Amino acid sequence: MAQHFLLSAASRTLSLRQIYKAGEDAAYQTFCEMRWSETNGEAVCPRCSNHETYKITTRRKFKCKACAHQFSVTSGTIFASRKMDFVDLLAAICIIVNGAKGVSMIQLSRDLDCQYKTAFVLAHKLREAMAQEVQTGEVLQGHVEIDGAYFGGHIRPENAKADRKDRRLKAHQTGKRRVVIAMRERTGRTLPVVGMSEAEGVALANENVCRMATMSADEASHWDELHMGWSVDRVNHSEIYSDHGKHTNMVESYFSRLRRMVTGQHHHVSPQYLYQYANHAAWLEDNRRFDNGELAHRLVSNAMDAPVSRNWKGYWQRAA
Numbered sequence: 372m373a374q375h376f377l378l379s380a381a382s383r384t385l386s387l388r389q390i391y392k393a394g395e396d397a398a399y400q401t402f403c404e405m406r407w408s409e410t411n412g413e414a415v416c417p418r419c420s421n422h423e424t425y426k427i428t429t430r431r432k433f434k435c436k437a438c439a440h441q442f443s444v445t446s447g448t449i450f451a452s453r454k455m456d457f458v459d460l461l462a463a464i465c466i467i468v469n470g471a472k473g474v475s476m477i478q479l480s481r482d483l484d485c486q487y488k489t490a491f492v493l494a495h496k497l498r499e500a501m502a503q504e505v506q507t508g509e510v511l512q513g514h515v516e517i518d519g520a521y522f523g524g525h526i527r528p529e530n531a532k533a534d535r536k537d538r539r540l541k542a543h544q545t546g547k548r549r550v551v552i553a554m555r556e557r558t559g560r561t562l563p564v565v566g567m568s569e570a571e572g573v574a575l576a577n578e579n580v581c582r583m584a585t586m587s588a589d590e591a592s593h594w595d596e597l598h599m600g601w602s603v604d605r606v607n608h609s610e611i612y613s614d615h616g617k618h619t620n621m622v623e624s625y626f627s628r629l630r631r632m633v634t635g636q637h638h639h640v641s642p643q644y645l646y647q648y649a650n651h652a653a654w655l656e657d658n659r660r661f662d663n664g665e666l667a668h669r670l671v672s673n674a675m676d677a678p679v680s681r682n683w684k685g686y687w688q689r690a691a
């Protein structure tokens with residue numbers, strides 16, 4: 372039997388030992404090479420694109436010879452107000468890409484010996500970096516599966532039966548329940564969107580799926596409208612999961628990863644952050660065939676392209 376990819380030596384090309392052994396200067400160099408890949412790590416002024424700079428080595432800053440702008444390797448990226456050493460940042464990236472079902476913030480803060488809140492903000496910034504690769508704005512092509520799954524809003528049943536309420540009734544729900552609607556190309560990208568109800572899926576398909584595509588969906592009646600726009604395979608899950616190639620297994624495996632991430636690592640997920648986990652799971656799913664060195668490389672590179680986060684910038688100052 373073929374060995375599972377994650378068990379093979381080929382899936383392991385980066386380790387925490389390597390990162391710490393190589394040290395802070397090497398980690399810094401990695402970030403420079405990712406940020407300025409077209410000049411082999413030589414600084415380029417973010418303001419005027421000039422390649423001539425003075426190096427202020429002691430502070431790891433650069434000053435542009437043309438416009439005198441001062442900047443660092445993380446200026447204008449999600450790591451702009453970074454306080455962590457580069458070596459710890461790289462280690463955090465390694466830990467996060469190694470977690471095939473995500474990593475809890477408690478675990479990350481323990482591994483890095485940093486405060487919970489630091490780990491929380493860092494992990495969310497990295498999810499924004501992943502979103503650069505997931506939410507590209509390009510339409511999905513080929514064979515596209517669509518499905519939805521509900522998260523959050525769980526109401527714990529009362530201990531005694533007499534005290535229990537009917538949790539199916541809207542009046543007894545918390546209002547925190549959201550749906551993740553995912554569209555997944557059989558040979559490529561996964562695109563998740565957070566909404567209030569699965570019926571919003573048809574409108575999302577209209578925006579995000581190419582008209583030439585074939586679609587697959589389950590038997591739920593709100594997918595009937597898809598037939599007006601596409602050729603659609605339907606599969607009735609109460610009878611069969613896969614019928615001669617008619618299935619939604621790809622999108623189901625995305626949801627199973629997201630479900631395990633939410634219940635296994637994060638336990639509770641507020642509606643506000645659900646889209647972050649949805650993007651994280653999509654990124655892991657789409658890149659699942661890469662070794663962990665390549666994953667870390669991609670994530671640093673996404674992070675260097677991701678603009679200063681509006682959501683997380685100054686989070687410390689606000690929440691303190």
Ligand SMILES: [Zn+2]
Pocket residue numbers: 416417418419420421435436437438439440
């Ligand atoms: Zn300049």
